[in-house]
Amino acid sequence: MYLRSLLLLFLVSSTSVFGQYAVKDIPETLTKGVSTVMRNQETILTLKDFNSTLVSFKEAITVFNKDGLNALRTKVGYDGSSSIKNMEAKVYDANGVEIKKFKKRDFIDVSATGSSMYSDDRMLYIEYTPTSFPFTMEFAYEMRSSSTAFLPRWEPVPFYSMSVEKSSFSISNEKAIPIITRKFNLDAFETSVAETPTQYEYTIQNVMPMEKEALGPYYTKFAPVVRIALEKFQLENEEAYIKNWKDFGMWQKNTLLKGRDKVSDATITKINNLVAGVQDPKEKARLIYQYMQDKTRYVFIAIGIGGWQPSPAQEVDELSYGDCKGLTNYTKALLKTQGIDSYYTIVYAGEGGQDIDEDFVALQGNHVILTVPFEDENVFLECTSQQAPFNYLGDFTDNRKVLMVTPDGGVIGKTHTYKTEDNLQTVTANVTISPTFEVSGKIYETSAGILYGNKNLLETAAKDDISMYYKRLWGHLNNLALGNIDFKNDKEKVLFTESLNFETDNYISKAGDKILLNPNIITRYKDLPATEENRKLPLEIRRGSTYRDQIEILLPEGYTIEAAFEPIEITSEFGTYKASVTSLEGSKIKYERELVLDSGTYPKEAFNKYVAFIQQVVKKDRSKIVLAK
Structure with missing residues (x-):
């Protein structure tokens, strides 16, 4: 009786279930600074047997700008063991007036993986280009399936910058088929939970949007999620217990x-x-x-x-x-x-x-x-x-x-963990500054560990792509010209070596008869995150890495160091930074740099300390010395 009433409620017109989705009806607290609002989402999973399910799904999303279009659900996949029925989509304007309707016959049926793949997966989809914002799209379908290895999961907050008026997930299990459930972070979102052997109900309401935070943890560590599975299931025609x-x-x-x-x-x-x-x-x-x-x-x-x-x-x-x-x-x-x-x-x-x-x-x-x-x-x-x-x-x-x-x-x-010391990039360079202050030299760079994987595909890249890669990497070198580029890929030692000649001009600043030179010619740290005053998530640095540079620079004849920075050493809980410049014999100087970034998980309060450390690194990477005759 309960199931019949539930399905009847689900299938009645959208007018009686949802109203007309007028934007003015959304609580003001849910519209501030968002691209989308989930007006209502209902998923009803009916377990008829271990090898038979019915999913009834309906979702209405209000979109305020083009950034929210990716949140719209306009497609659904199926395969040989499933079938889709009662599929439709409706579009409403800001006043909740229906302005467009798609029936199942309007959906385009295509291969889910493209014409060049080997797959029997299919997809039904529609294309819709809005003429104005805001608007609301309601999307609904029913799917029957004899494969029960993958059951729908409940993710009521599926996107960043989306607020949620209401989302519910119901499981009807009249035969009390043994179910495995895995729930994440429901209490933190005041989720209504009701579970019996034959009926499961999860509901969430009035959820403020979550903002994407740099270097945050995997989403199941902070978002509400319910996963379910059957102890006995069927994958196509194969049973499993x-x-x-x-x-x-x-x-x-x-x-x-x-x-x-x-x-x-x-x-x-x-x-x-x-x-x-x-x-x-x-x-x-x-x-x-x-x-x-x-x-x-x-x-x-x-x-x-x-x-x-x-x-x-x-x-x-x-x-x-x-x-x-x-x-x-x-x-x-x-x-x-x-x-x-x-x-x-x-x-x-x-x-x-x-x-x-x-x-x-x-x-x-x-x-x-x-x-x-x-x-x-x-x-x-x-x-x-x-x-x-x-x-x-x-x-x-x-x-x-x-x-x-x-x-x-x-x-x-x-699987293997690559330690901070394993993920090593080493740069050595011999650089000459000409009498007219052009900078040229030879660079050798080796990469190991995780950093090897960032480099080894250069070996098979096109010539133009390689040139573009270096010009982006060393964007601080003006009018960069490259030559004699050579790669050595030592797969046994898992080391990738790059060697190349370079020339650049306008790198040096002149002040009268003096020269201002940043001796850190090659490696600059550029991934500078912004501070987050209302950070909500822990800081997670998944992989540590080490960067070492040693650059010998031949100065123009007669020039020596007049003023240089003292050796720099910064130590923090996130790693260390060292840099120094010393005079060698004749007109040579040597610049050395080491940056060590450690992996780890830190409380949210540590994030801005991490940003401050990186800001120091970026600043010190720009340190200059004064050369004079």
Whole structure:
């Protein structure tokens, strides 16, 4: 009876449910300084069985300016196991008068991944260009699905600079199917919560907008979120019953991976010949990884049991391409030919460093890598890259929890952490100032750790792109001319070396017969955040790094240092900065600089202290000396 009443309420006209969305009806406190207001959002998830769901969704958003257009929901995806019904969108003007209506037949049906991808995912969408602001769009649909591995999550504050009048999330579970829930930060937003074995209700109202803050934590650490999953679920036509990560790994191994690690006898012979005479298993793995990189390329594929099953290794071997799942499984199969164990490993990829949530046993992750266990370490292989060194992850998948599918089931592990001293950039330069005060010289720069990943793609970049890169990097060097650019990519040591000649003019300031020179010619710190007086979130510096410069400068004949800054040393809880200039024999001087930025999480009150430290660094990087005859 309750469910029937709830659905009836949901499906009645927008006039009786929402009113007409007049902008004047929005509480004034929710409109100050925002781009959008969530007027109302309703999600009703009906669990008919472990393999049957109905999602009824309706959302109305008022948009005040073009910056808020990205918040509009104008599309919805589906696949072979789902169908969309009762889909429509309506547009209202500032007075709440309906000015446009889209029915399901007006939505455009396209591949969700583009024409060049291998996927059976589809998308229905509309295009709407507003003629004036503010306006309100209401978007609604119903979706039925037989795949229940991924259930909708509730994120009632989905965007920065968006306030929320009301958002609700209801789960109807009349069969009391076992559900896993994971809730974040609900109390902080005064969320109304009502939970029984057959009914779950979450409601939030009158939420002020959250502003994006520099170097803040991952959103589940501060935003309201509810995630749900079923212990027993269906992924397309495959059933699963999972109570822990060990169960999950066994299901993944026996259902999605089993029998897909075979390669031909001819390929086995190739691999045998490749590693002939090599005794060290890790060196064998390195050679096999390089073989895979040289042979294959990445192509996105989202077919096969909900896009979660990898292509067979033999297919990847024959076609020489695959996605992260297929290439990882293929590499695993090649290693297996030499008796080297490896684990198919699920991860959240991206610079933000999201962990697999250990307390939420469900399908997670957006990427797959390979773990190769050795006695001294776990080696991690990024199988989609043709350039990545052996056992190098970079900031794409570093320092985060992952799920390894081992022979004994799923195991939560963690990828490599790159320490502050590992992420090292070293610059050495020999510079000459001509009698007419042009500056020229030779620069050598090496990058390691995370910083290697910021540089190594220069090796394959186009000439014009390389030139543009340096001119942006060294924008303080006027009329910069470059020559003899050379790169050395040492994949074994994971070191990238750049060497080049440069010339620049108008770098030096003249004051009568004296010269003003900033000896810090190469490396300048430019990422200067603004202070935040009402900071709400902790400061999170995910990765530390170290920068060292040593520059020898040959002065014009007869010039020496008349005045120079004293050696600089700044120490803070966030790192250290040192700089000095000294005279050498003849007309040479030497400039040395070291900046160490430490990783760490700090309370919100520390943010402006961090800004003050960086401001000092930026200021000291501009320190000048006086040269005179």
